[in-house]
Amino acid sequence: MTKLSVNVNKIATLRNSRGGNVPNLCKVATDIESFGAEGITIHPRPDERHIRYQDARDLKKIVTTEFNIEGNPIKKFVDLVLETQPTQVTLVPDAVDAITSNAGWDTIKHKDFLKDVIATFKAHNIRTSIFVNADLKMVEGAAETGTDRIELYTESYADAYAEGNKNGVQPFTDAAILAHKLNLGINAGHDLSLDNIAFFKEKVPHLLEVSIGHALISESLYLGLENVVNMYLNKLK
Numbered sequence: 017m018t019k020l021s022v023n024v025n026k027i028a029t030l031r032n033s034r035g036g037n038v039p040n041l042c043k044v045a046t047d048i049e050s051f052g053a054e055g056i057t058i059h060p061r062p063d064e065r066h067i068r069y070q071d072a073r074d075l076k077k078i079v080t081t082e083f084n085i086e087g088n089p090i091k092k093f094v095d096l097v098l099e100t101q102p103t104q105v106t107l108v109p110d111a112v113d114a115i116t117s118n119a120g121w122d123t124i125k126h127k128d129f130l131k132d133v134i135a136t137f138k139a140h141n142i143r144t145s146i147f148v149n150a151d152l153k154m155v156e157g158a159a160e161t162g163t164d165r166i167e168l169y170t171e172s173y174a175d176a177y178a179e180g181n182k183n184g185v186q187p188f189t190d191a192a193i194l195a196h197k198l199n200l201g202i203n204a205g206h207d208l209s210l211d212n213i214a215f216f217k218e219k220v221p222h223l224l225e226v227s228i229g230h231a232l233i234s235e236s237l238y239l240g241l242e243n244v245v246n247m248y249l250n251k252l253k
């Protein structure tokens with residue numbers, strides 16, 4: 017079964033645009049869970065452009081499904097994760113000023129750093145995942161870090177699919193097969209959408225979780241949030 021974790025960053029973007037508390041992030045997250053989503057994901061960035069660190073604390077109190085916090089493990093991020101104790105932490109090698117996530121980890125170059133950070137979170141019973149490209153060497157390197165899971169960075173798949181190139185899924189199929197052999201759990205995310213999710217699910221084995229935000233919230237503007245969540249759930253069956 018592949019779980020749907022809804023990234024609510026863009027709800028926070030809308031909220032912050034007017035400086036108040038509309039839409040109420042915690043209410044939207046609770047409603048998303050009531051619609052059937054199996055997780056809530058946030059990615060607090062150092063500049064708190066959308067998700068604020070306080071949002072992580074507030075959501076921890078009300079999320080009843082899986083809570084996944086994504087981010088670059090700078091000190092204040094590590095401290096926030098240890099304070100809030102989410103179900104899962106996903107480590108992403110984002111530059112501070114990145115407009116969005118745009119790369120997976122070099123798990124060979126950063127092996128020692130990742131091993132240390134992952135050991136810290138695992139010692140606090142937080143499941144770990146690291147954001148990687150669908151590159152077999154990076155998957156092998158990920159297994160060396162002791163991480164519980166990897167999150168396959170799916171932008172290249174989404175771009176290829178949008179151009180009609182279904183062969184873009186092959187590296188992800190291969191990466192998932194190798195990761196499973198290496199006893200790594202497999203998550204995926206970034207630019208997944210109602211258009212491309214079913215084919216990805218069909219071709220990528222052992223997929224435990226997808227985290228989806230930007231497309232899902234955008235699609236909801238036309239189709240409604242409850243309807244879109246259920247459309248994803250149906251495509252993930």
Ligand SMILES: CC(=O)[C@@H](O)[C@H](O)COP(=O)(O)O
Nearest residue numbers: 025059086108116117205206
């Ligand atoms: C790692 C990843 O792909 C997501 O966390 C994505 O980057 C969402 O971040 P933004 O909502 O800031 O684009």
Ligand SMILES: NCC(=O)COP(=O)(O)O
Nearest residue numbers: 023205206207227229230
């Ligand atoms: N880890 C991916 C995520 O949380 C959401 O990415 P996107 O769907 O906003 O591109």
